[in-house]
Amino acid sequence: xDYEIVIGLECHxxxxxxxxxxxxxxxxYDGAPPNTxxxxxxxxxxxxxxxxxxxxxxxxxxxxxxxxxxxxxxAKFDRKNYHYPDLAKGYQISQYDLPLTRQGWLDVEVxxxxxxxxxxxxxxxxxxxxxxxxxxTSLVDYNRAGVPLMEIVTxxxxxxPEEARVFASNLRRILRWIGVSTGDMEAGALRVDANISVRxxxxxxxGTKTEIKNMNSFRAVKLALEYEAQRQIDVLEHGGRIxxxxxxxxxxxxxxxxxxxxxxAHDYRYFPEPDLPPLVLSSTEVERLRAQLPELPEARAERxxxxxxxxxxxxxVLTGSRxxxxxxxxAVAAHGNGKAVANWVSGEMFRLLRGATLEIEAVPVSPxxxxxxxxxxxxxxxxxxxxxxxxxxxxxxxQRAGEIVRAKGLTQISDQDQxxxxxxxxxxxxxxxxxxxxxxxxxAVKFLVGQVMRATRGQANPTVASEILEQLLNESNxxxxx
Amino acid sequence: xxxHALTIHAARAALQSGDLTSVTLTESLLNRIYAVDNQIRxxxxxxxxxxxxxxxxxxxxxxAGDTSPLLGIPFALKxxxxxxxxxxxxxxxxxxxxxxxxxxxxxxxxxxxxxILLGKTNMDEFAMGSSTENSAFFTTRNPWDLERVPGGxxxxxxxxxAADEAIFGIGTDTGxxxxxxxxxxxxxxxxxxxxxxxxxxxxxxGSSLDQIGPLTKDVTDAALVLGALAGHDPLDSTSLPTPVPxxxxxxxxxxxxxxxxxxxxxxxxxxxxxxxxxVRDAIQVLAGLGAEVGEVxxxxxxxxxxxxxxxxxxxxxxxLARYDGVRYGHSAAxxxxxWDLFRTTRDEGFGAEVKRRIMLGTYALSAGYxxxxxxxxxxxxxxxxxxxxxxxxxxxxxxCPTSPSVAFPIGARVDNPLxxxxxxxxxxxxxxxxxxxxxxxxxxSEGLPVGLQFMGPPLGEPALLRAAYAYEQATPWHTMKASLxxxxxxxxxxxxxxAEIG
Numbered sequence: 001x002d003y004e005i006v007i008g009l010e011c012h013x014x015x016x017x018x019x020x021x022x023x024x025x026x027x028x029y030d031g032a033p034p035n036t037x038x039x040x041x042x043x044x045x046x047x048x049x050x051x052x053x054x055x056x057x058x059x060x061x062x063x064x065x066x067x068x069x070x071x072x073x074x075a076k077f078d079r080k081n082y083h084y085p086d087l088a089k090g091y092q093i094s095q096y097d098l099p100l101t102r103q104g105w106l107d108v109e110v111x112x113x114x115x116x117x118x119x120x121x122x123x124x125x126x127x128x129x130x131x132x133x134x135x136x137t138s139l140v141d142y143n144r145a146g147v148p149l150m151e152i153v154t155x156x157x158x159x160x161p162e163e164a165r166v167f168a169s170n171l172r173r174i175l176r177w178i179g180v181s182t183g184d185m186e187a188g189a190l191r192v193d194a195n196i197s198v199r200x201x202x203x204x205x206x207g208t209k210t211e212i213k214n215m216n217s218f219r220a221v222k223l224a225l226e227y228e229a230q231r232q233i234d235v236l237e238h239g240g241r242i243x244x245x246x247x248x249x250x251x252x253x254x255x256x257x258x259x260x261x262x263x264x265a266h267d268y269r270y271f272p273e274p275d276l277p278p279l280v281l282s283s284t285e286v287e288r289l290r291a292q293l294p295e296l297p298e299a300r301a302e303r304x305x306x307x308x309x310x311x312x313x314x315x316x317v318l319t320g321s322r323x324x325x326x327x328x329x330x331a332v333a334a335h336g337n338g339k340a341v342a343n344w345v346s347g348e349m350f351r352l353l354r355g356a357t358l359e360i361e362a363v364p365v366s367p368x369x370x371x372x373x374x375x376x377x378x379x380x381x382x383x384x385x386x387x388x389x390x391x392x393x394x395x396x397x398x399q400r401a402g403e404i405v406r407a408k409g410l411t412q413i414s415d416q417d418q419x420x421x422x423x424x425x426x427x428x429x430x431x432x433x434x435x436x437x438x439x440x441x442x443x444a445v446k447f448l449v450g451q452v453m454r455a456t457r458g459q460a461n462p463t464v465a466s467e468i469l470e471q472l473l474n475e476s477n478x479x480x481x482x
Numbered sequence: 483x484x485x486h487a488l489t490i491h492a493a494r495a496a497l498q499s500g501d502l503t504s505v506t507l508t509e510s511l512l513n514r515i516y517a518v519d520n521q522i523r524x525x526x527x528x529x530x531x532x533x534x535x536x537x538x539x540x541x542x543x544x545x546a547g548d549t550s551p552l553l554g555i556p557f558a559l560k561x562x563x564x565x566x567x568x569x570x571x572x573x574x575x576x577x578x579x580x581x582x583x584x585x586x587x588x589x590x591x592x593x594x595x596x597x598i599l600l601g602k603t604n605m606d607e608f609a610m611g612s613s614t615e616n617s618a619f620f621t622t623r624n625p626w627d628l629e630r631v632p633g634g635x636x637x638x639x640x641x642x643x644a645a646d647e648a649i650f651g652i653g654t655d656t657g658x659x660x661x662x663x664x665x666x667x668x669x670x671x672x673x674x675x676x677x678x679x680x681x682x683x684x685x686x687x688g689s690s691l692d693q694i695g696p697l698t699k700d701v702t703d704a705a706l707v708l709g710a711l712a713g714h715d716p717l718d719s720t721s722l723p724t725p726v727p728x729x730x731x732x733x734x735x736x737x738x739x740x741x742x743x744x745x746x747x748x749x750x751x752x753x754x755x756x757x758x759x760x761v762r763d764a765i766q767v768l769a770g771l772g773a774e775v776g777e778v779x780x781x782x783x784x785x786x787x788x789x790x791x792x793x794x795x796x797x798x799x800x801x802l803a804r805y806d807g808v809r810y811g812h813s814a815a816x817x818x819x820x821w822d823l824f825r826t827t828r829d830e831g832f833g834a835e836v837k838r839r840i841m842l843g844t845y846a847l848s849a850g851y852x853x854x855x856x857x858x859x860x861x862x863x864x865x866x867x868x869x870x871x872x873x874x875x876x877x878x879x880x881x882c883p884t885s886p887s888v889a890f891p892i893g894a895r896v897d898n899p900l901x902x903x904x905x906x907x908x909x910x911x912x913x914x915x916x917x918x919x920x921x922x923x924x925x926x927s928e929g930l931p932v933g934l935q936f937m938g939p940p941l942g943e944p945a946l947l948r949a950a951y952a953y954e955q956a957t958p959w960h961t962m963k964a965s966l967x968x969x970x971x972x973x974x975x976x977x978x979x980x981a982e983i984g
Binding site: 270 | 577583690800
């Protein structure tokens with residue numbers, strides 16, 4: 001039987017605020033000694049009270065706007081009750097029935113098909129502490145407790161593990177683009193959980209779902225959901241029933257395992273947080289935030305295609321992050337040729353960045369410096385292959401292209417007389433290629449051009465060299481150039 | 483008059499004139515505590531070193547020209563308000579060893595105003611109760627009759643003030659816990675409007691109902707302490723930004739034209755005749771002073787008790803979830819796993835009434851019951867508030883009894899929670915509606931004090947103080963004090979039962 005896979009995601013996103021959700025403690029706990037970013041509020045000490053972090057609310061609204069959500073005029077916080085040592089108050093301050101934003105969407109493109117995935121809600125809550133288990137003992141580090149956490153819930157609109165992976169990846173691109181989160185999955189700044197079920201093709205009713213946790217990379221999202229879908233199908237094919245449960249992805253074993261335990265069978269007993277007044281968002285405030293929203297990746301890709309004639313692929317690559325797109329557009333502004341700049345940025349520049357494991361934010365070649373290099377190519381001062389060498393040098397030393405070309409004497413040789421002498425020597429030294437050429441293999445001239453380039457350490461203008469070679473070969477053959 | 487018997491305003495005059503130092507006054511209070519507290523048992527902890535150090539500092543401040551309103555005045559703080567470095571137990575075994583690392587805003591404000599901390603007072607565990615009998619440690623005695631309760635939950639602070647073991651006391655009021663003990667020991671208790679005083683550092687019971695307020699020997703003192711406590715606190719998002727008025731200017735004996743409402747639902751069958759008589763007489767006094775007295779109806783009054791006993795326990799069930807033995811306080815020995823640690827810590831650490839309310843609240847919030855209980859209670863709460871809104875469009879204050887009975891014997895109600903809950907029948911509505919109110923002495927029944935309750939609209943404290951002050955100035959009740967058996971040393975009395983005065 002054919003089965004359809006149904007997936008909905010719940011993504012937890014740590015926000016890039018300076019201070020925690022309900023107190024003034026710093027959020028820079030990464031690498032800090034345990035329990036050094038704590039105060040009575042985030043430790044849940046008796047008598048302490050929460051105060052809402054305004055920036056976190058703004059970031060959530062901005063995220064909602066970026067995901068085409070409706071922004072609530074009236075939102076509130078609720079208490080979600082459960083006991084666990086990582087939860088200092090015995091309840092988490094979250095949002096239940098009146099979240100900050102709801103009903104949006106995000107497009108994903110898989111195999112050339114664009115699909116609109118519904119966003120059920122984006123709400124704000126607080127992160128929990130971190131437990132470490134050492135044999136008989138468990139340790140709790142409250143540095144993470146109270147860090148602003150945004151929860152993004154999708155509709156069950158995804159139909160394959162690949163769609164889920166692309167959605168998560170697109171979501172991360174947006175979160176980074178609007179500057180609300182690092183989206184770093186390995187560091188836990190973006191945590192993707194999935195609800196997944198399967199049903200026979202054509203059946204309207206959803207199958208019983210399981211919740212999959214502990215997927216720490218986009219690749220893990222895809223692999224875990226592929227595994228889980230097949231597991232569910234196998235169970236059904238053997239006449240079994242799916243148990244609604246939480247399962248964890250075990251990366252090393254490549255499978256999901258049940259994490260079900262009765263302590264987690266919760267009735268969270270949500271009720272309105274009496275320590276916090278409801279949030280009233282004026283339309284003025286929302287419009288102020290909307291005005292701050294940058295041009296989003298899809299719109300920017302569309303514009304790059306229309307304005308610079310880029311392919312959809314190139315536009316996608318160049319809008320991989322806002323910094324890349326900004327770099328690209330700054331270089332185009334300094335140079336003028338959108339397509340040429342696109343080729344250099346997505347080709348050579350990305351190759352160098354990968355080699356140095358750098359992000360574009362840290363690139364040592366400014367967009368203006370790249371434009372200068374390309375102008376040297378445009379006006380024939382250097383050829384493409386020299387330009388690639390010069391870019392490497394710029395990347396390594398931070399020098400400008402002109403300086404490198406001058407210092408190393410890399411100016412392209414287009415001088416007819418100078419090249420004629422070199423070409424004659426090459427013809428003399430390569431009788432086999434000459435014979436091939438004359439025997440009816442015009443492509444042999446390419447080999448000879450290569451030899452000229454080599455002899456001139458890449459400085460020869462290959463077009464001019466090719467012309468001269470053909471001229472010389474045809475002259476001594478007694479034939480007119482064709 | 484003995485120094486320990488002074489009011490704030492009398493002590494302040496003596497301190498300002500240079501006739502008295504704060505150290506002398508504080509020593510007098512400490513000696514009084516040593517003399518009588520083994521009978522009263524108002525204090526859970528007395529902190530003489532802290533008190534004397536603060537008193538010396540106050541004398542230095544005064545010498546330097548400081549005229550802060552409570553400078554050098556010793557007081558008693560309910561043990562539910564956090565004090566940095568000083569044990570704060572909430573009357574509970576689960577926090578018997580808990581020392582907060584920070585000061586509550588209310589305590590900080592009192593210290594800034596110059597007040598001197600004598601110690602932390604007994605209370606019903608986590609402020610759940612009306613007699614101090616739910617304290618995990620001991621029961622405080624009513625100075626008027628040591629076999630009777632002082633009321634609760636702020637019974638320790640109330641008894642300390644009534645027995646002159648503090649110039650003033652600080653209590654908290656979630657359903658009547660300032661006003662009811664004030665009534666039962668014959669002093670003044672003021673519960674401010676919700677949000678008027680910061681709750682930061684007040685260990686939460688019912689977060690939407692809790693409020694800190696003064697327990698004092700007279701109305702003037704209540705105005706002085708309220709002025710020091712009140713004000714916006716950025717650390718408490720429910721605290722009100724409204725500027726604090728000068729409450730002393732409200733203390734005028736002329737109440738001609740003040741519109742006073744008498745709600746008929748507050749004179750019910752079952753209330754003690756002596757209480758009703760004293761309150762009716764008090765209303766006559768108000769009318770005689772020129773107040774315009776009219777009878778009104780607060781029709782949803784009968785739902786206040788069940789509404790309160792859904793909402794307060796629901797909030798408490800979450801507020802008390804943090805006491806799990808992981809970070810501080812009592813922690814069960816040798817638990818088999820984390821769930822056993824939670825269970826055993828809480829089983830050993832909480833008393834019966836606290837457990838009862840946690841269960842009530844948990845049940846009311848549970849899936850399938852939320853709509854029938856918690857949501858319904860919130861709707862009823864709105865109706866109760868509307869009753870008052872209606873009345874306050876035509877009246878300045880509401881007047882009624884504080885408690886349906888005088889102080890009851892220790893042990894009389896401990897086996898009957900519902901009977902105990904009825905002690906707060908006249909005080910709960912105000913908390914649900916977010917109003918302000920106070921109780922002042924209005925006479926005696928069977929030799930025990932009776933309290934008169936004033937209720938005002940949100941931020942209506944000046945009207946309350948005005949009505950209460952005028953009544954107080956026209957009557958002798960606030961000057962009457964219980965005679966304690968141990969007073970024999972100072973008063974030369976030989977009788978052991980000197981409670982009957984009035």
